[in-house]
Amino acid sequence: MLSIGSVQLDVPIVQAALAGYSDAAMRLIARRHGAPYALTEVLLDKLIVEPGKIRRRALAFAEEDRPLGGQLMGSAPQQFAEAAVQMVASGFDVVDLNFACPVRKVLGRCRGGYLLSDPPPAIDILRRVRGALPPDFPVTLKMRRGMDDSAASVRHFFRIIDAAFELGLAAVTVHGRTVRQRYIGPSDWSFLRRVKQHVGDRIILGSGDLFSAEDVVRMLAETGVDGVTLARGCIGNPWIFRDARALLTGQPLPAPPTVAEQGRVIRTHYELSVAAHGENRAPRLMRKFGIKYSELHPYSGRVREAFVASRDRNDWLRVLAEWYDPQRDWPPPRRKTAPGDLVAAGAKE
Numbered sequence: 001m002l003s004i005g006s007v008q009l010d011v012p013i014v015q016a017a018l019a020g021y022s023d024a025a026m027r028l029i030a031r032r033h034g035a036p037y038a039l040t041e042v043l044l045d046k047l048i049v050e051p052g053k054i055r056r057r058a059l060a061f062a063e064e065d066r067p068l069g070g071q072l073m074g075s076a077p078q079q080f081a082e083a084a085v086q087m088v089a090s091g092f093d094v095v096d097l098n099f100a101c102p103v104r105k106v107l108g109r110c111r112g113g114y115l116l117s118d119p120p121p122a123i124d125i126l127r128r129v130r131g132a133l134p135p136d137f138p139v140t141l142k143m144r145r146g147m148d149d150s151a152a153s154v155r156h157f158f159r160i161i162d163a164a165f166e167l168g169l170a171a172v173t174v175h176g177r178t179v180r181q182r183y184i185g186p187s188d189w190s191f192l193r194r195v196k197q198h199v200g201d202r203i204i205l206g207s208g209d210l211f212s213a214e215d216v217v218r219m220l221a222e223t224g225v226d227g228v229t230l231a232r233g234c235i236g237n238p239w240i241f242r243d244a245r246a247l248l249t250g251q252p253l254p255a256p257p258t259v260a261e262q263g264r265v266i267r268t269h270y271e272l273s274v275a276a277h278g279e280n281r282a283p284r285l286m287r288k289f290g291i292k293y294s295e296l297h298p299y300s301g302r303v304r305e306a307f308v309a310s311r312d313r314n315d316w317l318r319v320l321a322e323w324y325d326p327q328r329d330w331p332p333p334r335r336k337t338a339p340g341d342l343v344a345a346g347a348k349e
Contacts, residue, residue, distance in 0.1 A: 002227045004203065005138025005170035007067045007093055009036040011245050012227030013216065014205060016173075017042055017071035017096065017142070019103075021235055025272035026289070027065050029265065030234060034241035037067050039229075042098050045074030045083035059090035069094035069140065073101060075110040077124045081132040084139075094138045097129060099160070100175055102144070102182045113179035117147040119156050123163045130167045138170040142207075145191045148180045158198065171203035173229050183232075192223040205229050211336060213243035213253060220248075236292025237336055238265065256335045259297060263324025266293050270316055283312050290319070297323065298331040 002012035015030045017039035027038040070092040074080045084095045101112025115122040141164050146153030176187030187208025196204045206225035211233040234240050273282040290307030297303045306319045
């Protein structure tokens with residue numbers, strides 16, 4: 001069990017906010033494979049406070065997609081707070097504040113991970129958002145372990161996280177890399193353990209280098225964090241939620257999804273994307289998902305090429321018919337254990 005304020009989860013697993021990925025279609029696929037809670041793609045505060053089609057689209061979601069956290073990013077404290085109010089009014093169950101994004105353009109606009117280098121405005125944002133919302137409404141924070149590896153960066157991190165809990169935030173997610181690292185090098189799980197020991201019984205979610213159900217169990221055991229957020233490891237692999245749920249509830253690890261099962265899920269994901277984005281946009285938006293799904297296929301290279309070449313619905317249907325034919329006798333599927341590290345089902349893992 002995991003409690004994020006009033007939000008109760010039966011397993012301590014979260015689908016992370018993933019820019020360009022965690023749209024309604026991906027979240028619903030994750031839900032149907034065992035994710036008890038998910039976060040939206042990051043929403044820019046200035047787009048949420050301005051009435052119009054963009055705001056309506058950003059704040060719309062289905063009842064099946066709950067409990068749902070809306071991740072918010074910006075740099076102006078008052079605008080941040082105003083956007084949070086709009087998110088609560090739209091029915092989100094949690095407001096999550098992004099102090100972690102390492103993208104250069106974001107940092108240049110004093111958003112995301114930049115805020116870890118400047119505690120006063122970061123803490124002002126926390127104070128304004130928390131003060132603008134009902135006292136019992138859950139507000140959470142996403143951080144990296146600092147801007148860089150300097151001692152000053154570590155001090156800034158702990159100053160901000162201490163302020164977050166003092167102000168009444170419900171939980172903090174910590175990614176074990178610095179902002180400067182982006183996604184290069186390993187996530188420092190020892191830092192997650194240090195953070196959890198520092199905050200005591202406050203809720204910490206760990207993030208970074210979670211690419212299998214075994215990784216989920218290992219992070220919880222090695223660091224003592226209260227839960228995990230799955231990010232890159234669940235793109236094109238929603239079965240990781242099913243697998244992690246099984247291990248955490250004392251069940252054996254399920255077999256990797258067959259090629260036929262992969263095809264059924266990809267088709268459903270495609271149709272959900274059409275419903276969310278329209279027939280014209282869905283094929284383009286789904287191409288990056290197809291590339292990630294292909295990594296589990298026994299002929300991943302050729303399937304990847306087929307998805308890359310797809311342009312419209314007919315192309316997608318051809319790829320599924322050719323490469324996910326349920327009547328064909330396929331070799332064993334593959335199980336992803338780390339980036340670029342795939343093994344055949346039944347092989348020693």
